[in-house]
Amino acid sequence: MSPIALPTQNAVVLHGPKDLRLEERTLWPPQYNYAQVSVVSTGLCGSDLHYYLHGRNGDNVLQAPLVLGHEAGGIVTAVGPGVKNLVPGQRVAIEAGIMCNHCDYCKKGRYNLCKAMRFCSSAGTFPHLDGTLQSRMNHPANVLHPLPDSCSFDQAALAEPLSVLLHASRRADLTSGQTVLVFGVGAIGLLACALAKSYGASHVVAIDINQTRLDFAKAYGFASQIHCLPPADKAKTTEEQLRRAKENIQVALTEFGKEDGFDVVFECTGAESCIQMAIHGAITGGKVMLVGMGSRNVMLPLSAAATREVDVHGSFRYANTYPTALALLISGKLKNVEKIITHRFPLEDTARAFDLLARGKDDEGKMVLKIMIGDS
Template sequence: MSPVALPSHSAAVLYGPRDLRIEERTLWPPSTNQVQVQIVSTGLCGSDLHYYSHGRNGDFAVRAPLVLGHEAAGIVAAVGPGVTNFVPGQRVAIEAGIMCRNCDFCKKDRYNLCKNMRFCSSASVFPHADGTLQSRMNHPAHVIHPLPDSCSFEQAALAEPLSVLIHATRRASFTSGQSALVFGVGAIGILACAVAKSLGATRVVAIDINQARLDFAKANGFAEEVYCLPVSDKNEKKTTEEQLRHAKEAAGMALAAFGQKEGFSTVFECTGAEPCIQMSIHVAQTGGKVMLIGMGTRNVMLPLSTAALREVDIHGSFRYANTYPEALALLSSGKLEGIEKLVTHRFSLEDTKKAFDLLAKGQDEQGRMVLKVMVGGLS
């Protein structure tokens, strides 16, 4: 017997660059081992913005209408056959990646590298997997997580980007007593600072080209000290040697400003910008680590001999695996002091297009900085 469709639900659907439409879609009951979630809060991400602005994110182009959004929390509306660990009315967070659970990576608990991963709001696979910018969605129960009582929906939506940093700190074996330098203080960089502090970092500093963001990071206690990089002339063409020399000189000036000539234990590179990646190797201490988190420049010229001679380890970090319980516990613990200030603007689902337009501008009509934009209802 075929399942009977439920009343329709609303979804923000992307058809092409800046072509986002609010549609009413058929709502089907959850299938076996699925949970239906009423979405309460979705945080907008940089990858969502790329899809909205350009109809693609890197190599992945939108080939069919796609619902964006993958940082979300909500309330269980219904459960499908076989689901025994969730009940309607329960508050939950949605982990957006649906792994195959059969490949070698999944079996080794590195499912973030699963070659068969279907990730909500990503065009990397076809048919695309719709995201969370809809009023309700069905999702596998094994990637649904219960919320601690003291964790709000907006905090729970931050569990996704926070997971990126938890995974990165695990990769770096970051522990109490180490120092951290963070490149880029957008939402991911702010979270990098917050996680490093929560793990007992002796010192957390940040570098960016945006003084307003740096001021925010320092004023709210995320970074103890900050340094604003001078903006280079994009039209000025430099040879590879000139680029690498400039990166070394800029790194030296930053370390001098911080009074930390020997460098930092771990560098969290959250920009993806080639000059910052080059600088990262120079601002890491001898025997230190560089975590590559930001996605940006495809091919980067690196001073690898400098890294090799000083035994600076360079690690890639992609998404996350087995981080959500820790992320939700951390968000509800109070250890990430002031983290709620990361959410600067809120919109209803019907105003999703306005939310993306504001995120693209980076500043609202009152001149206030835009960091994390939430779409949805209750907090």
């Protein structure tokens, strides 16, 4: 069949820093074990923003034009040969990672660590794998998750960031009755608070440098107590930085009435000073979950962790979380989670959406948390 006879679809394509172009592309039919999805909602993520602003996210550098977006839900419009679990018209959440299903990590259920993993909207592999900021896309059927009847497309998109926290919570062995401290109350940090409460945490508190976000977290019940870190000049020495981190967290712990620390600390900023504070913020025998990705190399107060048996765990993406995430999102246990979505743009205005996300406030002074792209 000639490509001229095939239909087309629109995609927002990143060609370099702040160089987003709306392009018309040929829409190919889905191949074996793939389905075609009409994307309805895509949530913009911090990693997407890094690519938009800098053409890179950490060590992953844009090498060719790339479609961003990996938090999404949509409607199946066609299925390829071999697909038996999906039918056209079915509503689905799109899990963005494509694993090999053959390596030891995949066989052990830890496919997030698969060395052959290709992830939509990431420049970590080449050729890059396009993301969800397009009107339609073809994707493996095994990572398209049917939506419960009461699940909205926005909730389907939120299942991706929620999966990050579900995976981290499993690694932390989070259980009912524990106390939880969250660093950073952007969308990920707010979801960490909400998830901890749904697990039955006895005390959930949050720390940030943004008072407006903290007030939001407390007003909508994500955290019972909040603490805003004081502004400060950059420390001149490592010793001064470590000292400040210890002093700042001690002030916060006293304010929270938890001088001994918290059972589980979710570090959702990636900032070096917050990682340092997180170790001091954990109770003896507690756990620190490194969720945020920011500083590449960090000076840690390791003795404070080692001598108090504070376990520091890395957490990367997620595995086998989507059904649980979708069930939680419709259960009502994540109170006010829909408030995280603050703005919405159509696909053709994606560049404006990224600029707004970078500013953090709209023209009316309203805080920006999660922006959805699409018409949901």
